[in-house]
Structures are given as C-alpha cells and as structure tokens.
Amino acid sequence: MFDPKIVAFFCKWCTSAGADLAGTSRMTYKPNIVGIRVMCSSRVDPEHILNAFKNGAEGVLIGGCHPGDCHYQSGNYKTLKRITLLKKMLNDLGIDKNRLRLEWISAAEGKRFTQVMDEFTDEIKKLGKLKINQL
Amino acid sequence: MTKKKAISSRKLTSEDADQLHDISGVNVYACYQCGNCSASCPAVEFMDIPPHLVIRLAQLGFIDELIEAETPWICAACITCTVKCPRGVDIAKVMEGLRQIVLRRDFEHINIREIDKKLREKLPQIALIGNFRKTIL
Amino acid sequence: MKRIGVFVCHCGINIAATVDIESVVKDLEDYPGVVLVQDYKYMCSDPGQNIIKEKIKSERLDGIVVAACSPTLHENTFRLTCKTVGMNPYSCEIANIREQCSWVHKNKDEATLKAKLIIRSIVEKALLDEELEPVQVPVIRKALVLGGGIAGIQAALSIANSGYEVILVEKQSSIGGRMAQLSETFPTLDCSQCILTPKMVDVAQHEKIRLMTYSELEDISGFVGNFKVKIRQKAKYVDWDKCTGCGLCIEKCPKKAPSEFDQGLEKRKAVFTPFPQAVPNKPVIDHENCTYFKTGKCQLCKIVCSFDAVDFDETETFVEEEVGAIVVATGYDVYPVLNMDEYGSGKLPDVIDGLTFERILSSSGPTGGEVRRPSDGTVPKEIVFIKCVGSRDPEHHFPYCSKICCMYTTKHAMLYKHRVHDGQPYIFYMDVRAGGKGYEEFYQRAQEEDNVIFLRGKVSKVYQDDDKVVVCGIDTIYGRNVEIRADMVVLAMAIRPSKGVEELTRLLKIAIDQNGFLTEAHPKLRPVESLSAGIYLAGCAQAPKDIPDTVAQASATASMVSNLFSQEYLLHDPLITGVNEDLCSGCGVCVSVCPYDARKLNKEEGIVEVNEVLCEGCGSCSAACPSGAAQQKNFTDTQLSNMVKAILSE
Amino acid sequence: MQVSYYPGCTLKTNAKNFETSALAVLDRLGVTAQELEDWYCCGVCFSQASDNLMQQIAPIRTLVKAKESGNPQLLTLCTMCYNTLKRSVEFIKADEEKLETIHKFMDREATRFYGDEVDVIDVLSLIKQIGLDKLKEAVVKKVKNLKIASYYGCMLLRPKEIAIDSPDDPSIMEDIILASGCENVYFPFRTECCGSYQIVNEPDIVKTRAKKIIGSALKNGADLMVILCPLCYYNLDEVQAEIRKEDPRFQTLPVLYITQLLALLLGLDLDIHDFSLHSVDPRPVLKRKGLL
Numbered sequence A: 001m002f003d004p005k006i007v008a009f010f011c012k013w014c015t016s017a018g019a020d021l022a023g024t025s026r027m028t029y030k031p032n033i034v035g036i037r038v039m040c041s042s043r044v045d046p047e048h049i050l051n052a053f054k055n056g057a058e059g060v061l062i063g064g065c066h067p068g069d070c071h072y073q074s075g076n077y078k079t080l081k082r083i084t085l086l087k088k089m090l091n092d093l094g095i096d097k098n099r100l101r102l103e104w105i106s107a108a109e110g111k112r113f114t115q116v117m118d119e120f121t122d123e124i125k126k127l128g129k130l131k132i133n134q135l
Numbered sequence B: 001m002t003k004k005k006a007i008s009s010r011k012l013t014s015e016d017a018d019q020l021h022d023i024s025g026v027n028v029y030a031c032y033q034c035g036n037c038s039a040s041c042p043a044v045e046f047m048d049i050p051p052h053l054v055i056r057l058a059q060l061g062f063i064d065e066l067i068e069a070e071t072p073w074i075c076a077a078c079i080t081c082t083v084k085c086p087r088g089v090d091i092a093k094v095m096e097g098l099r100q101i102v103l104r105r106d107f108e109h110i111n112i113r114e115i116d117k118k119l120r121e122k123l124p125q126i127a128l129i130g131n132f133r134k135t136i137l
Numbered sequence C: 001m002k003r004i005g006v007f008v009c010h011c012g013i014n015i016a017a018t019v020d021i022e023s024v025v026k027d028l029e030d031y032p033g034v035v036l037v038q039d040y041k042y043m044c045s046d047p048g049q050n051i052i053k054e055k056i057k058s059e060r061l062d063g064i065v066v067a068a069c070s071p072t073l074h075e076n077t078f079r080l081t082c083k084t085v086g087m088n089p090y091s092c093e094i095a096n097i098r099e100q101c102s103w104v105h106k107n108k109d110e111a112t113l114k115a116k117l118i119i120r121s122i123v124e125k126a127l128l129d130e131e132l133e134p135v136q137v138p139v140i141r142k143a144l145v146l147g148g149g150i151a152g153i154q155a156a157l158s159i160a161n162s163g164y165e166v167i168l169v170e171k172q173s174s175i176g177g178r179m180a181q182l183s184e185t186f187p188t189l190d191c192s193q194c195i196l197t198p199k200m201v202d203v204a205q206h207e208k209i210r211l212m213t214y215s216e217l218e219d220i221s222g223f224v225g226n227f228k229v230k231i232r233q234k235a236k237y238v239d240w241d242k243c244t245g246c247g248l249c250i251e252k253c254p255k256k257a258p259s260e261f262d263q264g265l266e267k268r269k270a271v272f273t274p275f276p277q278a279v280p281n282k283p284v285i286d287h288e289n290c291t292y293f294k295t296g297k298c299q300l301c302k303i304v305c306s307f308d309a310v311d312f313d314e315t316e317t318f319v320e321e322e323v324g325a326i327v328v329a330t331g332y333d334v335y336p337v338l339n340m341d342e343y344g345s346g347k348l349p350d351v352i353d354g355l356t357f358e359r360i361l362s363s364s365g366p367t368g369g370e371v372r373r374p375s376d377g378t379v380p381k382e383i384v385f386i387k388c389v390g391s392r393d394p395e396h397h398f399p400y401c402s403k404i405c406c407m408y409t410t411k412h413a414m415l416y417k418h419r420v421h422d423g424q425p426y427i428f429y430m431d432v433r434a435g436g437k438g439y440e441e442f443y444q445r446a447q448e449e450d451n452v453i454f455l456r457g458k459v460s461k462v463y464q465d466d467d468k469v470v471v472c473g474i475d476t477i478y479g480r481n482v483e484i485r486a487d488m489v490v491l492a493m494a495i496r497p498s499k500g501v502e503e504l505t506r507l508l509k510i511a512i513d514q515n516g517f518l519t520e521a522h523p524k525l526r527p528v529e530s531l532s533a534g535i536y537l538a539g540c541a542q543a544p545k546d547i548p549d550t551v552a553q554a555s556a557t558a559s560m561v562s563n564l565f566s567q568e569y570l571l572h573d574p575l576i577t578g579v580n581e582d583l584c585s586g587c588g589v590c591v592s593v594c595p596y597d598a599r600k601l602n603k604e605e606g607i608v609e610v611n612e613v614l615c616e617g618c619g620s621c622s623a624a625c626p627s628g629a630a631q632q633k634n635f636t637d638t639q640l641s642n643m644v645k646a647i648l649s650e
Numbered sequence D: 001m002q003v004s005y006y007p008g009c010t011l012k013t014n015a016k017n018f019e020t021s022a023l024a025v026l027d028r029l030g031v032t033a034q035e036l037e038d039w040y041c042c043g044v045c046f047s048q049a050s051d052n053l054m055q056q057i058a059p060i061r062t063l064v065k066a067k068e069s070g071n072p073q074l075l076t077l078c079t080m081c082y083n084t085l086k087r088s089v090e091f092i093k094a095d096e097e098k099l100e101t102i103h104k105f106m107d108r109e110a111t112r113f114y115g116d117e118v119d120v121i122d123v124l125s126l127i128k129q130i131g132l133d134k135l136k137e138a139v140v141k142k143v144k145n146l147k148i149a150s151y152y153g154c155m156l157l158r159p160k161e162i163a164i165d166s167p168d169d170p171s172i173m174e175d176i177i178l179a180s181g182c183e184n185v186y187f188p189f190r191t192e193c194c195g196s197y198q199i200v201n202e203p204d205i206v207k208t209r210a211k212k213i214i215g216s217a218l219k220n221g222a223d224l225m226v227i228l229c230p231l232c233y234y235n236l237d238e239v240q241a242e243i244r245k246e247d248p249r250f251q252t253l254p255v256l257y258i259t260q261l262l263a264l265l266l267g268l269d270l271d272i273h274d275f276s277l278h279s280v281d282p283r284p285v286l287k288r289k290g291l292l
C-alpha cells in the first residue's frame, strides 16, 4: 500500500488550534500529514511549497483562518491569491494541482480538521506517487 | 365556512413552492413581514389576501391556497410593492409567478373574447394586451 | 553547530501508550546537532523541569526541544524554566507530539514515526533559532480622547481619575454631545442634562484634563505608547483667555441663524454658545453667518465686549502633543429625514426626527417642554411615531438595527402622553427590541398604563393634507391597512457615524465596517480595542448604543488605557520581520502586503525601513520578498526549508 | 440631433394626439425623432416570469432594429413601451446565458444585441437632456397662474433599475412644468397606480383610483392634469366621464398629455390637437388661460 508523505503548514491561531482541539477531543485521522506551525498562513512562500515537492512530498496542505477571521486582518486573502497563482504554475511543472490544497479551518473545527486530513490523504493516495523530473 | 388548514412541516417544502421560485426567481424567505407591500398596494382593498400575506403563505408553502386566490388577478403589476420592499422581495414577480402557475395548468382567468365589443374598440391597446396576463396565449 | 537537548515527555500514558518513547529517543540520539536526549514521565512537573535545568547546565546546551503537548499549553512554562538558568527563552521550542500525534493516531508504529518527524523538524528550527529579546517600547502616559459626548467625557474622567493626563478634543465649541440634547432618558426617565452637566463641569475643572473644544485632529504619526499628534483649533474669533463668558456680545448680536443644538427649531446668534450650560461657556463667532465677515460692517460684539475679547483676525492654531493612547468617541449623527422620499423628503414641517422631538420635550427646549408642533405651534392631539426608519432596510438605506430607537420611541410616546393627557400616540413598529435591564418593563408600562397604540407594520407613505399629516400604513397582525390623519409624525431615524469619521479613521489607520462604524478588534473578546494597538473605541462611533452601554464601553477603554500606562515599558514580541539592507532591492513588495504599515520605503536609500514596534510578525512580507531580505525572526526561509526536509527525511 | 423613435401600438391608434404633439414639440426643440422602419408590439407588460424567454423576443427584435438604425438613443412615448423595452435591455445585460437562448430565436436578424448599444429613453428625460433652458427659451405663450398637476403613473418610476427619477418623490415633470412657465401643484397621489389594465375586467379598481387621484389633484388646486401614458390617460380621462354618470357631484379635471400642453405653450400648430378626443373637455380652461 502506497503511504504518501504530506507536508502541511498550519497557522497558529486557527488551524493549529483546530488540530489541537481534534487532539483534546480524541478524534482520529490518518497520520500521513505532518504539520509545521507558522504564525500566519501568509508566511508560506510558494518557494517552500515547491521545495517540499522537490524533496519528496506527495502533497502540500495549507491551513488558515476563515476569510474575515485572520488574526492579521488580511493574511489569508494574500495566501489565497498566492496559492491560486501557484496552482496554475504547478500544471506547467507537471504536478497535479490537486496535490496542493488550501483550507480554512477554525480553532473550533476539530471535526473538520480530521475530515480534511483524511480526505486530502485519500486524494493524494488516489493520485499516486508524484513523478517529477526536475524542478 | 371553510376550515383553516394548520401549518404543517409537509407544507413548508412543496413542489409548488419550488415552481413558484423557478418562475419568479424570487426568494420569498427574505421577507420579514413588514407589510409595506400591502400598505402601498393600490388594489389591496379589492384583494382577498393582501400581498404581505401572499408572501407569508408562499413562505409556509400554501401555494394551493394562493392559486385559488383572487389577489394575483387583481394585481395591476404596478410594481409599487417591489420598490417599497426593504428586503428586496420582488412581490410583483411573485404575483406573476402565481398567475403563470395557474395559466400553465390550462386555466384561463378571463376570456378576452367575452369582453364587450364596444369597450374593446374604445380601450387603448395596451390595456387589452396587458390583460392578456390573465389568458393563456 | 548548536548543542541541542531534546526532552521527550511520556505525559503518563497519554503519549507513551501510543508513541514508542524508547524508539524516539534512540532515533534522535544520532540526529545532527542533538547532544542529549532525555525522556521523563511528566516533563512539566517540578522534577521534570529540574531535569531540564540540570541538563542545560551540565551539557552546556544552547537550545532545547521539549517534545510534549501543544505549545499553547506549556511553551511559556518551559521558556521560563530556561530563563531561570540563563538560557534565552526563544532558544526553547516545543514539539507537539500529543495533541497532534499520540492523541489522534491509534497505530503505534505510525504514531512513533510521525513523532520522530515532528521532533526532527523542530530540532531543525531550534538549530537556527536566534536569541531574541522582547522589543522594549517606552510609554508616554498621556491619553488623547477624540469626541466630547458622554463616551468621551466618561473615558476622559476615568483615565484622569487614574492619575494620567488626558487631552479631550471636541469639534464643537462645547462638550456634551447628543446627550446634552436629550430631554429625559429611558428607562428611568431622569433628566438628561441633570445627570450630564455635573460631569461636564468635572471635565472642565479636572487638573489632569486639558480640554480643547472647537478642535480636531489634524495629523498623527507614531505607534502605541508613542503617538505624535497635531491638533487644529479652529478660529473662534473670540479670545477665550480674555472672555469671561458674560454673554453681552450674544445679546447684542443682530444676526441670527438656525440653532444646531435645537435642531433648527430655534434661532441662535452669529456669536453664540450652543446651549446655556455649555462647557466651556464661551462663545465663538460663526464665520458663515456673521454680518461683519460678509459685508465688513457690524462689529457690535466687539464694541460691547468690555474685555476686548472679540478678535476678527484670529486664525486657526495648531498644537502638537505626544500621547501614548487614543480613545475614539466621535459618536453619531441622525440620518436626515431628507433621505426619506416616502415620508415627505423633509419637506413636511410636522414630520420630524426623534432628536428634534427630544428638543420639543426638553424643558430647556424652544417650547419649554410643552409639546407643540413646528408648523403652527398647536398642541398635537394625535402623534404617529414610526420606527426603523432607514434601519433594517438593506434595499434602500441601511441593513442594521439602530438599537436605541425602539426604546426612545416608547419613551417619546410615554412622555407625550404625560404632557398631553388627551393626546393619542400611535407607534408603528416591526419588532420591539427591549433587551436591557428594566427595558421590557418600561415597554410594558407604555402599553398598559399610557395607552400607546402599537401597530405592527410599516408605513408606506406620509403626506400633507390640509393641516393634517396622513399616515398610510398597515397592521400586519390584523392584515388591514391603516390610515391615520395625524397632527404630527416623529420618525425614529437610523443612527449614522458622525460626519467626517471616515477621514479621521484614515488618519488613525483604523478600520470601519461596511456601515461606517469603527471596527473592534474582536466582536466579543476585544470589543473596545481597534485593530491598531493603543487606539480604543467607545460609544456610538463603534455601533449604535444607549447611554448605559456607552458609559460601560467608555469605562472599559479607560481601563485599557490605564492597563497600558501602568506598564513601565511595553514589551513587544520579537518574532518580527526585519530587513537585511544588503539584500533589499527596495522593490517595495513587502510594504504593500504589510497590514500594519510597519514597513516604509526609503526612496533615497532604495531600501525598506521597518518599524519593529508596529510589526506584528505575521510573516507575510517574508513570503513576498523576492530577494530574501525580509526574514521573519526564528521563521526564516532556511529554517522552514530545513523543517520541510526533516519531515520528508527517512 | 436625431433619435430613433418607437411608437408602439397605441400611439398609432388611441393616442394619436400624444404622438403628434410630442413629435412637434421635439421638432421645435431641434430633435428629429426618426421612426424605426420595422417595429413590433413590445408585448406591453414586461414579462415578470424569469423562465419564459418567449416574451422577451418581441422587444429584443425591436431593440435590434434600433441598433441597426445607428442612433444611440431610442425614444419611446408610451410609458408601457418604455418600461418593457428598458427592462428587456436590463434583463439581457444581466444574463448571458439567457441572451444566448434568445439569440437562437433570431434567425432573421443579422445583428446581435447585447444590451448596451441602445439607450432607451422616455420623452421627459429627452427634454431634460435637451435642456430646460432651451425649453424655457422656446416658450412663446406666457401663462399666468396655470396650475398643473403632474401625474407620473407607474411605468417610468418602477422598478428601481429603470426608474427615471425617485420612485417616491420624483421631480422631473415638475421641473419641466416650471421651465415651461406654469405652476406646479403638489398632490400626494401623483406617483400612484391608476389601476392599469384592470380597466378591462375590474373597472371598479380603476374608478376608485381615479377618484382618489383626480380628487387629490383638485383639492390641491389643479387646473389641469398632465400625464404620459395612453392607459393612464384612458383611466383618468375617459373614466371620469363614467364616474360622473354615476355620481353627478363628482368634480372633473381635464387631462392632457404633457406634450400637448408644451405644444400649446410653444405656440405650435393647433391642428395637431384633436380636443374632441378628450372626454373631459380641456378647452374652457385653456381658453381662460389664453392658450386657445
């Protein structure tokens, strides 16, 4: 069975707190995704995402606060713009754009967090191993 | 006296309500029953159900009662209610929707041919053609 | 390379049951940079913390990773632990292997592997962590309050009573705001001026308050604790240092203009104080209406003034001040009746707004508190009150509820009935919002004791017919249209933010919502703060509210200000993004993404400059910077890239 | 200046005096209204049903003709036509998908119409566009104390998207009346519906409305009422005679198309009017005020 490695970036205020809530509520989800906690989803440079794919990630997930809820007012809007652009580029690089996902998950959405983790893991499993010649 | 039907959950979602929505394109649930439509309607005193209650009944799914009502045929399509509504409910379109439901089930409300010939000659065309709203064309 | 120690916590069985601690310890022992791995049952317990302290010393560690619960829980604990043995707190990092690992996975092998990856990535971060000190910011212990309504008055007095200096800036010539215009106030019906004027006098006499009326904020720079402000005092044409407020000039002035305070029901002079209890009680000359300024003739005021206080050559003046905190309490305006086409567009003399009715009811008002209608001064026998005018009407006006009009309309009907016993008040309403202590009871009294007729529905049209005002509406409960030939109509107009607030917020760099009211930092948990540190919000400027709520909010801002001022200096999180001047190309990309205006382009030098105090450390600029010059501290590109690699390593 | 002109059915039959007077007035103001070569009945009331595109086809065919005429503006005199055509323009602009479907029915039309190419304009807005000063200059008959009640009706003011002025408190007619040297009387029912097509089989509605509207104008001192719609005209003029038959105490008020009044004030050829068409004879007032 193919067991993909997936890198995630979670903003401190919402998604990471949502992940903690999933934990304190003892919900379970698939273990393939390992998260990095950043202050804001807008800290994520497209470079970091490409870097992840280059180093063997099969998928990359970004989690931020819902629109309007950003701790830094507008960080998530910037993220949205950047990710939308990057998705277009991914196709040119031969990477399925579905391997990159942006999700808004609030600190109260523990359940949703687990759903997203499982869903994304399944999707990546379906997409299979990522083959890239060079980046 | 006919008995008044109680509101039941079955009513709240009916196919008729969907049809009304499709024809009129109006979201009747925006209405908060301020009554401005009725307060401003020029024909309300001739109606059996005032416009705000038409919308209320539509919200509750009582389309069958609305289909039998006189109100849609009394409505002059003057659009006063629509411009008055604070919630953007296009009541005039709901009235048209109700007329359409009836006409599409093959019931004419008037027969233009039965109108007095003398009157027909005297009336401006726009009155007659306007009144085709009540006829299957 | 740094000497990192890793401390792995069992959390009883919370972690140990799902993560194979032994395997984790083994795995990390060989990891580059890790010189010590130690596990323990309860890391946060005293013995656990002592182990950390000892090992830091004995192993000469210069960075540690605690693999335990969520950083939200114990990051602070462990950072303090480090501090006690002289390690920089920012050299301590937490790897979350409980909430995000042991608790959410069942399979031990999988959880163990994931725990290893998490810890490795945090080790990579710790290896490159810089030692950081919180940024220290001095605080100027003086506050600026904008707006002298009840909100501003309460905030100013409260801050001043904590012992801090306050500058109160009011754009009118007197403080008092709208509350000064009110007659009696719900729900207790006490006289508004009786409870307000003592507070106004307190403001004037308070040694810590500098009162600047007829003034507005002109310019501002700086940041929390250190604002530089410039205040413009408009030309008053009366030297208030000389003026004693004797009022002779007012008496003699021949030129009249509609009184703003009396909502145009009365006239005032061209040299005037807005109302008799004004604070300060000194006049200004209204340039627009004064005969002298128009024709060059008159000067009567100057002639009669025995103190030579009138000065037609006076110009506006500017005052510069430094303050540490700002309270914005600029209040509200009433949406003009002019905008209500269906209710006569302001052309019908006996169709007035609620504030005008307050003046009619006020015993200090133009009719001495007798209810007389504006057109002919007769006593109206039937009055129709219409609620929600312009409010709750997203199609034509504003979507929000103005919150206070349900109560004041009920009050109006009651007070009218108390004054005109044989009069009949009608209230057209859509809902009655009486949520407040004693409010519902107040409303019930109006229904039961004062015979107010409540009609549930909207009014579609109001028009003049002979000397009556005809009101066409509906009672939706009965489903019948209603037509009332009234003597007078009072409209509960929507509450709007004060004129000019939008420009003010642009100066202050604080946000307003889609309706123009000031935006709070969080609708529930930070309701009195703006999103800019050091700027607080009070009163109707933030949202429509009544006097009790206004006073509560104003008092809360004062406590926020005192909070701020009680600190010796402000500590600012050092996880900010600076600039490497050698790399910066001056492209300015980062400037445009920063939500806090922390970055400024220095055009001459061709580089960006960062105000570390304003930076909140979101890292957005780091991601945007094309040259790598903007690196968020302890979240640098290299750190993040190494963390990613660690996660993907075998 | 030249505009295209869409007469619609009624202007060629019952409302001839509206057409002749309007065209003459515009001509005097320097505007040529060029009748479309081909036009179709607009269908009168705009179809309120959002799923029935058939009824949009007639108005859109006409708009295609207007586009082909090359004139950027299309004048309508009848307010029903204005409403129907203008709303069709809005309808088609807002919904590309429906536009596509409608185009499928246009096999004979060589031109495609997208909604922005033709500005449907009513005669009041056109006069305002020409300029009230120009109108003022063109007036040759100065009248004294001629009190005019301007009745708007529904179709120029509703719905909001196509309204030529505030639906609740418009002033465009009053502005024109003022510029023409007459006096305005304000009466509260000037924007209220006359009962419209209900005259056909619910005439009581119209009678009730007419009594209210005429009564209110008279009460406020009107000598004349001016209107813009052939149906309003029927409902407010012809119906007055019927009310009178039922109730001899009912006071009547002459009703004119606003363009008839302007034609008189501009001193245009009296042959364009056929005052015998009016059921409430306006000639006595007009004589009294020196307009005849």
Ligand SMILES: Cc1cc2nc3c(=O)[nH]c(=O)nc-3n(C[C@H](O)[C@H](O)[C@H](O)COP(=O)(O)OP(=O)(O)OC[C@H]3O[C@@H](n4cnc5c(N)ncnc54)[C@H](O)[C@@H]3O)c2cc1C
Pocket (backbone or CB within 6 Å): C146, C147, C148, C149, C150, C151, C152, C169, C170, C171, C172, C175, C176, C177, C178, C179, C182, C184, C185, C186, C187, C215, C216, C217, C329, C330, C331, C332, C333, C334, C354, C355, C358, C404, C408, C411, C498, C499, C500, C501, C504, C538, C539, C540, C541, C545, C546, C547, C548, C550
């Ligand atoms: C008709 C009516 C009746 C009411 N009755 C009651 C009642 O019975 N009971 C009750 O509890 N509440 C009542 N209220 C509500 C009450 O008026 C408000 O809650 C209260 O006045 C809000 O005070 P404020 O200080 O926020 O605003 P305001 O009173 O509006 O004060 C704001 C002040 O800021 C000044 N200002 C504005 N912009 C600037 C600027 N840029 N620079 C400097 N200064 C500026 C203004 O001049 C003004 O003095 C009533 C309101 C109305 C309309």
Ligand SMILES: Cc1cc2nc3c(=O)[nH]c(=O)nc-3n(C[C@H](O)[C@H](O)[C@H](O)COP(=O)(O)OP(=O)(O)OC[C@H]3O[C@@H](n4cnc5c(N)ncnc54)[C@H](O)[C@@H]3O)c2cc1C
Pocket (backbone or CB within 6 Å): C524
């Ligand atoms: C069903 C429901 C839904 C709600 N939803 C919302 C919402 O969506 N949004 C919103 O803004 N608000 C909501 N609220 C309101 C919200 O719950 C309250 O505004 C808020 O909890 C009030 O906080 P409090 O601290 O005043 O009181 P509480 O939360 O009651 O706290 C009081 C504390 O004091 C303790 N205590 C009591 N007596 C003593 C004593 N003698 N000695 C020591 N301790 C004592 C109690 O144990 C308790 O912990 C909701 C309320 C309800 C009932």
Ligand code: SF4
Pocket (backbone or CB within 6 Å): B037, B040, B041, B042, B043, B044, B051, B074, B075, B076, B077, B078, B079, B080, B081, B082, B091, B092, B095, D193
């Ligand atoms: S459109 Fe119909 S319902 Fe609406 S106001 Fe006119 S007549 Fe009444």
Ligand code: SF4
Pocket (backbone or CB within 6 Å): B030, B031, B032, B033, B034, B035, B036, B037, B038, B051, B052, B055, B081, B084, B085, B086, B087, B088, B089, B091
């Ligand atoms: S005017 Fe609009 S909101 Fe009010 S009752 Fe009618 S439909 Fe409902």
Ligand code: SF4
Pocket (backbone or CB within 6 Å): C009, C010, C011, C012, C014, C041, C042, C043, C044, C045, C068, C069, C070, C073, C074, C098
């Ligand atoms: S540090 Fe956290 S994981 Fe360890 S014992 Fe304490 S609570 Fe549990």
Ligand code: SF4
Pocket (backbone or CB within 6 Å): C238, C242, C243, C244, C245, C246, C247, C248, C249, C250, C282, C283, C304, C305, C306, C307, C308, C309, C310
């Ligand atoms: S300006 Fe002179 S006259 Fe006027 S109030 Fe002051 S002191 Fe009196």
Ligand code: SF4
Pocket (backbone or CB within 6 Å): C252, C253, C254, C255, C270, C271, C285, C286, C289, C290, C291, C292, C293, C297, C298, C299, C300, C301, C302
């Ligand atoms: S100059 Fe004359 S008009 Fe002007 S304020 Fe003085 S007294 Fe009044």
Ligand code: SF4
Pocket (backbone or CB within 6 Å): C387, C388, C389, C391, C392, C400, C401, C402, C403, C404, C405, C406, C407, C431, C432, C433, C492
């Ligand atoms: S407070 Fe009452 S009157 Fe005012 S807008 Fe809200 S519901 Fe309407």
Ligand code: SF4
Pocket (backbone or CB within 6 Å): C576, C577, C593, C594, C595, C596, C597, C598, C599, C610, C614, C615, C616, C617, C618, C619, C620, C621, C622, C632
């Ligand atoms: S980290 Fe965020 S707040 Fe700080 S300078 Fe960069 S964009 Fe501005």
Ligand code: SF4
Pocket (backbone or CB within 6 Å): C579, C583, C584, C585, C586, C587, C588, C589, C590, C591, C607, C608, C624, C625, C626, C627, C628, C629, C630
């Ligand atoms: S984005 Fe980078 S290079 Fe451009 S101005 Fe900012 S710090 Fe300098």
